[in-house]
Structure formats: C-alpha cells, structure tokens
Amino acid sequence: MRKALLLARREIVEQYSDRGAIVRALIFVALPIALVQINRGTGRAQDGIILIFALQAALLPAATAINAAAGSFAAEKEAQTLVPLLAAPIRDIDIVAGKLLAVLAPAAGLSLVSLVAFDAASSAVYGADRVARVLGPATLYGLFALSVFLILTIGAWVMVVSARVGSQRTAQQIAGFVLAGMIVALSAIGGAIQNLAAVVVVGVVAAILISDLVALELARRLWNREEAVARL
Amino acid sequence: MIEVRDVTRRFGSFTALSHASFVVRSGEIVALLGPNGAGKTTASRIIAGILAPTEGDAIVDRISVRDDANAVRARCGLVTDSPALYERMSLRSYLTYFARMYDVPQPGPRIAQLVELMGLTSVLDRKLASFSRGMKQKAAIARALVHEPPVLLLDEPATALDPEMTQTFRELIVSLRAQHRAILLCTHDLDEAQRISDRVVIVDRGRIVREGATDELRSAGRPSFRAELVADEAPVRAALGTAGVTVESIAASNGRLEARWSSDDPAETNTRALRALLDAGARVVSLNLETRSLEDAYLAIIKESRQ
The missing domain is CATH 3.40.50.300 (P-loop containing nucleotide triphosphate hydrolases)
Known part of the structure; x- marks a missing residue:
C-alpha cells in the first residue's frame, strides 16, 4: 500500500502542477457560491432548491476526475512512461489502487470544499437556521458519500476507456460520454429529490454502486501488467 | 546472472x-x-x-x-x-x-x-x-x-x-x-x-x-585470405586457377592487386597459392587472414537462417 500512496502522491502533484487544473478546481469551488449569490434576491428560495444547489456543489467537482483519469492513464501510455513503472517492483493492484486514489482524492477533496463553501454561503444568504434544517449533518454526509461514489464510477470507467485507447485526446473524448451519463444521473437524482421520490434516489445510488463494482473489476483486469504491456 | x-x-x-x-x-x-x-x-x-x-x-x-x-x-x-x-x-x-x-x-x-x-x-x-x-x-x-x-x-x-x-x-x-x-x-x-x-x-x-x-x-565460416601483390591480373588469375585455389575476387587497388580466396584447409591452400604466384613472377607484398565485420557475419547468419 505504501507504493500505491507514493504513486498517488506523484500523480496528484503532476496533475496540479498544471495551472489549468488549479483554475478548473477553483471554478468548481466558486460555482456554488455564485449560485447562491445569483439567487440572493429570491430570499424565499424553496428548500428543494437549496438541496439541489447543495447536490450540485457536491457532485460537480466529480467532473474534474474525468480529465485526471484520462491524463493519468492514456497520457502515460502515450509518453511511454508506463514501461519504467511496470518494470518497478510494485504489484499490479498497487498500480491500479494508486492511480484510482490519485483520481479520487483531489476530486473528493474538492467536493468537500465546495460543499462547505456552499453551506457557508447559503447560511449567510438564506439564514443559518433554515440551511441547518434543510442540510442537516446526515444530508451533508450523504451528499459527500454520493460524490465519492460518483468519482469512483468516473475514475474506474475512464480507466477502462484509457486501457483501450492509444491517446489522451481519444480518452478524453470518450470520457465526455461518461460526463453526459453523469449529467443524466445528476438530473435524475435532482428530480427525485425535488419530488421526494426516495425509491428513485435509492435506485440511482444503487445503480452507481453497481457501476462502481463492475468498472473496478474491469479496470483491475485490464490494468494488469500483461494487458497493459501488450497494448503499449 | x-x-x-x-x-x-x-x-x-x-x-x-x-x-x-x-x-x-x-x-x-x-x-x-x-x-x-x-x-x-x-x-x-x-x-x-x-x-x-x-x-x-x-x-x-x-x-x-x-x-x-x-x-x-x-x-x-x-x-x-x-x-x-x-x-x-x-x-x-x-x-x-x-x-x-x-x-x-x-x-x-x-x-x-x-x-x-x-x-x-x-x-x-x-x-x-x-x-x-x-x-x-x-x-x-x-x-x-x-x-x-x-x-x-x-x-x-x-x-x-x-x-x-x-x-x-x-x-x-x-x-x-x-x-x-x-x-x-x-x-x-x-x-x-x-x-x-x-x-x-x-x-x-x-x-x-x-x-x-x-x-x-x-571468424565463423570458411576463413578468407587477402593477398596484396605486385603483378598483372591475367597471370595471377591463371596461376591461382592452375593451383586449384577458388578465387573470390581480384581487384586493382592503389597500383597493387588484391586477390581474395577462402579455404577450409589454409595451410595446404595458401602454400599452393603462394608457390603458384611466385612461379608466375608475382611479388607478394602481404598475405592476411580477413576478419569479417560483425555486420558481415550478422547478415550472413540472418540470410542463412532464412534459407
């Protein structure tokens, strides 16, 4: 596990040594605050709207995982830097775990920051008591957990795509379809929350979890050394 | 290892x-x-x-x-x-x-x-x-x-x-x-x-x-030899032919003649070749074993393996 952490740390530093990545991350943190500010005049915003904004604050940062995952795997294939990594005494499972962690940790961190920023901004605008009632601790934890599951889904599926394509650009293009799927899922969750259809919410969360499991198993199989080297 | x-x-x-x-x-x-x-x-x-x-x-x-x-x-x-x-x-x-x-x-x-x-x-x-x-x-x-x-x-x-x-x-x-x-x-x-x-x-x-x-x-394969001579080409070719030496090439270079042959029995072949050349009036400047470059050896081996 130590080597997986070492690998993840290097990848995260690499991702954020690019100014564009930092700007994108800041946009995701600023977006929920902007939503609150835009709706400042509508002091009578419905509780459901606050919940949807909170959902967006928690889940939108998950989109940063697409770029990170596509860059992490396909770019490494493209630059041939996978060969020295595969030649090092590190287990296949540590490579996959380290790379997933490098996708998951920053996006999840961003999701947490974004959620906290939204909570603070909305408390200031809509009133702390009201926001505390709509976004209780259980709801906030639930939203954060949902974002982690979604990031895992994105990371694992983009890993699967990256294993099959030769370039980062292709991986990003195909990953765009993952993003489209994510938007559909978000809309479904948003709609379900608004209509208080708990069964639909549970159904969507269950679908995400199943997707996580399938994608992780596929990624594990595709990213063993034999497969990875054969496709270089 | x-x-x-x-x-x-x-x-x-x-x-x-x-x-x-x-x-x-x-x-x-x-x-x-x-x-x-x-x-x-x-x-x-x-x-x-x-x-x-x-x-x-x-x-x-x-x-x-x-x-x-x-x-x-x-x-x-x-x-x-x-x-x-x-x-x-x-x-x-x-x-x-x-x-x-x-x-x-x-x-x-x-x-x-x-x-x-x-x-x-x-x-x-x-x-x-x-x-x-x-x-x-x-x-x-x-x-x-x-x-x-x-x-x-x-x-x-x-x-x-x-x-x-x-x-x-x-x-x-x-x-x-x-x-x-x-x-x-x-x-x-x-x-x-x-x-x-x-x-x-x-x-x-x-x-x-x-x-x-x-x-x-x-050095694998038949050893090859190169003789540097002061002589005309025709008598050299005739002399080596008479001595039963399989000549690979004879070429003029810098006013001298270079004759190449190979043999599985260098002691016998080279003795016959030198005797024939001297009898034909050629002056022998040098006689050397030719070493192939690795490239020559490699190309020969690859060619042989594909036949």
Whole structure:
C-alpha cells in the first residue's frame, strides 16, 4: 500500500502542477457560491432548491476526475512512461489502487470544499437556521458519500476507456460520454429529490454502486501488467 | 546472472519468441541482435518481469520470473530507447521517487553518486522537460541504476544519441560491466555491439539463430585470405586457377592487386597459392587472414537462417 500512496502522491502533484487544473478546481469551488449569490434576491428560495444547489456543489467537482483519469492513464501510455513503472517492483493492484486514489482524492477533496463553501454561503444568504434544517449533518454526509461514489464510477470507467485507447485526446473524448451519463444521473437524482421520490434516489445510488463494482473489476483486469504491456 | 530457459511467448496466434535459451553471466555484456520485430524487446520484457513467458522460464539472480516476478523486477534495471521520464518533475524528485519504488533505504547519497557519474549534478533540481535528449537518456540510465541492480537490460539505449554522447554511453556500459553486472544489450547497432559486447545472440523471427563470442562469430565460416601483390591480373588469375585455389575476387587497388580466396584447409591452400604466384613472377607484398565485420557475419547468419 505504501507504493500505491507514493504513486498517488506523484500523480496528484503532476496533475496540479498544471495551472489549468488549479483554475478548473477553483471554478468548481466558486460555482456554488455564485449560485447562491445569483439567487440572493429570491430570499424565499424553496428548500428543494437549496438541496439541489447543495447536490450540485457536491457532485460537480466529480467532473474534474474525468480529465485526471484520462491524463493519468492514456497520457502515460502515450509518453511511454508506463514501461519504467511496470518494470518497478510494485504489484499490479498497487498500480491500479494508486492511480484510482490519485483520481479520487483531489476530486473528493474538492467536493468537500465546495460543499462547505456552499453551506457557508447559503447560511449567510438564506439564514443559518433554515440551511441547518434543510442540510442537516446526515444530508451533508450523504451528499459527500454520493460524490465519492460518483468519482469512483468516473475514475474506474475512464480507466477502462484509457486501457483501450492509444491517446489522451481519444480518452478524453470518450470520457465526455461518461460526463453526459453523469449529467443524466445528476438530473435524475435532482428530480427525485425535488419530488421526494426516495425509491428513485435509492435506485440511482444503487445503480452507481453497481457501476462502481463492475468498472473496478474491469479496470483491475485490464490494468494488469500483461494487458497493459501488450497494448503499449 | 540471467538464464533464459526455452522461453516461448505468444500474443494470440502470433509467436514473438520461440524456444529461446541463452545465458548472460555476471561481468559480461551480451548483445541480443536482430532485425525489427525479431523478438528482442519481448525477450528483455520477459527477463525484466514485465511479461510472463507462455512457456519456459527466465532466471534472474537465481530467481524465477514465474515464481516471484516482483523480486526479479527489484534486481533488474531497464533502459529503453525512449527515456520515458515524468517531465514535470525535477531530476532529484524523479530519482527519489524511483528509489522509493525500489525500496532504496537512503536515496540521497545514492542519487548524489549517480548524478555525479552521469555528469548531471548541476541540473539535479531542474525540471526534466528542460533537458536535452542526451541528458534525458542519462537520467533514464540513472533511474535504472538507482537500486544498484545486478542485471541491466538495455533495449536500444543509444537511439537518437549524438556520436559524442554515444561514446560516453558506451564507456559507461563498459564501466558497469567492470562492476560485475550482467548486461543484456538489445540492439541493431552492430558497430556498438562489436565494440562492447563479449558475446552475441542473434534472434530472427522469434528464434535464436546463432550464439557465440563476438570474435567467434566474426571468424565463423570458411576463413578468407587477402593477398596484396605486385603483378598483372591475367597471370595471377591463371596461376591461382592452375593451383586449384577458388578465387573470390581480384581487384586493382592503389597500383597493387588484391586477390581474395577462402579455404577450409589454409595451410595446404595458401602454400599452393603462394608457390603458384611466385612461379608466375608475382611479388607478394602481404598475405592476411580477413576478419569479417560483425555486420558481415550478422547478415550472413540472418540470410542463412532464412534459407
């Protein structure tokens, strides 16, 4: 596990040594605050709207995982830097775990920051008591957990795509379809929350979890050394 | 030490390597020669523990790649034709990263020693992206040596290096041999192989077609002789023909005549040839055994293997 952490740390530093990545991350943190500010005049915003904004604050940062995952795997294939990594005494499972962690940790961190920023901004605008009632601790934890599951889904599926394509650009293009799927899922969750259809919410969360499991198993199989080297 | 034992590797229906066996001893440089797609890279990746053999086994430092591929990886240093560096990292961070991957307990002193050896001390904290091609390849070599591996696998390592850098690189490889490392050099640069390798393994279409000491391979086949003469061509040709010498070529060069022949029994043939030449009035300036270049030997062996 130590080597997986070492690998993840290097990848995260690499991702954020690019100014564009930092700007994108800041946009995701600023977006929920902007939503609150835009709706400042509508002091009578419905509780459901606050919940949807909170959902967006928690889940939108998950989109940063697409770029990170596509860059992490396909770019490494493209630059041939996978060969020295595969030649090092590190287990296949540590490579996959380290790379997933490098996708998951920053996006999840961003999701947490974004959620906290939204909570603070909305408390200031809509009133702390009201926001505390709509976004209780259980709801906030639930939203954060949902974002982690979604990031895992994105990371694992983009890993699967990256294993099959030769370039980062292709991986990003195909990953765009993952993003489209994510938007559909978000809309479904948003709609379900608004209509208080708990069964639909549970159904969507269950679908995400199943997707996580399938994608992780596929990624594990595709990213063993034999497969990875054969496709270089 | 590397021992490749009857290794076969298939990718689907394609056989990249077929029943290959060879040995690289400690303190020895063995050149694995072959045309593109011959199976050199597959062989080096199997030895490095990256690819598993379909059949057979590779033993590195007494450890089987089948039994413990991770332990084999820990004992190998791999350099490929592309430096393959994380270019946003500084050289120091890059080498520290790989030192930790290879469980080097105190990376600092080892890295200092390596960068000094490579002449990279002054750029230790510079980003790898700013390095020249030669410097990048040196950084890749430093990465491969960071854990002091007993086995070094060099897969076309001098590709795209300028002549000066190639010379430096060659000296470095030779110095590593002196440290008792087993070095496998996969290349199609025959000049480089001829200069530094102790033995040569020639692979073609996944099969090993010849193995032996570099000098043995160069002198393999019928020995060939070159006589430098002061004479006219016609009487020389006639004299050698009468003496039963199979002449390969006669050509004028710098006002002298060069006659070439080969023989399985040089003592008998050369005596007859010299006697016939002297009787024909030719003056003999020199008679030498022709040594083939490794390139000639390689081309002949590849041609022979395809017939």
